Amino acid sequence: MKTVKKILMVLCILVIIVGMFILGRNGLNYQEGYTQNILLETAKQYTVFMAISTVIILVYFAIRYNKQGVVKVIVTSVLGILGAMAFVLALFAIIKMPITRIFFPIMLATYVSSIIVLTTSFEENT
């Protein structure tokens, strides 16, 4: 099981690296009037709220799962959240999925899912 996990982890990292490379080279596939300006502008609005909620959640994680090691919990959480979002972004770049209004709902769902998975994983180890 551990080997499977490791293989999956390596695959995810590979996807992120390849995706980020493609993203840097070709950018995203904007469609239906959606532009990079709109994407960045919307991202700015989301960043504030996501940052506030992430900080609160990290504090909660650090208190509740302190027996698992505060630093380990926080590092795992930050990497988990960022990794999940980078993975989805990489997929968008690799498969050239059209970037439309659906982009942020997908990123939000990824953010929430990553937090659910992290919480479940920490709860299991409690």
Added chain:
Amino acid sequence: MKKYKKTLTVFIILVVAILMFASFFGVYKKNENGERISLLPNLKLGMEFGNTRVITATVNQGTTSTIYDSEGNVVQPEEGVEYTEEDGYETVEQPINPDSAKTLENYERAKEIVEKRLKGNNVSEYSIDMNEITGKMKIEIPEDSRADEIQDIIQNTGSFILLDGETFEVVFDSSYLKRADVVYSQGDIETAVFLQLEFNEEGTQKLQELNNIYVETTEQQTNEEGETEEVTNSKVVWVILNNTFLGTTVLPNIVYNNKIMLPFGMSSNNEELQKAIENANKDAILLNSGTYPIAYEYTNEVVQTNINQRTMFIFFTAIGLVFAISYIYLVIRFKAKGFISVYFQIGYLAVLLLILRLTNVIITMEGISAIIISLILEYIFTYIVLRNLQQEKDGMYKKANLEFFLNTLPIYVISIVFTFATRANINSFGMGLFWGIIIIYIYNFIFSKFVFENLSGRSK
């Protein structure tokens, strides 16, 4: 006791069925004219599901012509007269926006002004796409009953000007403005609403000077018959607020304590006062947002949504398929209880949609995402409950509740933080998730708990 349990189970299932029917098909009654009227408010959908108005603001590249005579005086052109160089006139073309004004800083300032005006007027759904090189802005707002009004607000110069009543020269303008506020003055019978303009130090000083110039003066004059009479002369200013000419006046009529007070209404009627406050507020927002540093040319068009029925069908079919597979798994794993749980999960979606209708939440794409996440959470909750109930021990429902609560606590944080957003798309996600989580507890406690426990032969 067994009969009572059966009756209650049937009753709960029927109530859920009624809720599903009401949510998915609506509740209607006939009015006096025999027309069907919905008793429930419609779901408020975001602008991406309807038509939008795209206002394009392009930096004005035009020029203005100024004619000078041979002595260098500016000439007011008259119709039908040609002002040629042979006659000693010189026409100088000047760009409306000099190159020095076409900077990224000014473009961003203009964008900020648009945002302030939209936010100030409670427009929660909009997008601004600005080209940093040309300064061109594409502002997208919902095409609804307020679209014209919002377009006017965007296009307004947002300025306050006083013109000399004789020469029409600008003697004072809103470049001195510190802030604009709506204030009230309560009389014995009526209340007056004013727009109060406060100015910076330089502006206050200038206003004091003007307050001594633009006044009403009374002089004693001798008429043709040799009689002495008092003649009143007024040196007036023209008051122009946000592109609207308000009238002419002497300054002491509108200047109090070095502030300009523009009357917007006086009444004892609440509705009239509210209307006056609303109008004054709109002007205050325009003035506080500032004046555009560059001049724009505007065009607008109504754009139909990109999200057509086919796209929606594909999207919901894909999501529906994933849920169908998950529900089949529940039925296989938990048999009768799994089957009834699927029924309750559809009921959950119905109740959630009903609540979102009643609470007037705007459903955007992000809102739909929150509804889907809520459905997944409800699935997880049901799974934990059914798994725990399989163990046939007392207090399993409470244990399932606690397990679910601990696993989803961070999601409550996200939902609450996001509900504070003023932008409809972010707020919709927060509100959708917030109601989704609350309803998971209430709905399952009221409806599914009893049925699940009853099916397992216990009621604790």
